[in-house]
Amino acid sequence: MQTILVVDDARVNVEVYGRILAQVEDSKIVAFTSSTLAMTWLLENKPDLVITDFRMPDLDGLQLIEQFRSQPTSKGVPIVMGPRFRPCAMNSAIPKANYSRISKK
Secondary structure, three states, X not given: OEEEEEEOOOHHHHHHHHHXXXXXXXXXXXXXXXXXXXXXXXXXXXXXXXXXXXXXXXXXXXXXXXXXXOOXXXXXXXXXXXXXXXXXXXXXXHHHHOOOOOOOO
């Protein structure tokens, strides 16, 4: 079974992701509206995919990714970030967050 982590401070977005991802066979969706709680979960668990929002209180999406990527268990885990990000912030964060690809669609 594959585990998909969804992190978004907007509960409605978490619900929408949950409904869409529920259609993925043999998957378990773990969702948080708190990036801090999600990071705590990530310290003890390894998801198969992380989907996160960019703008969140406490840890924003880049900080969450940066902290997750500093963990050995993050190796090989793909991360998808929501579309609401600041391009100038992304330019400085790309090396820190260990991005392999950025799509501007």
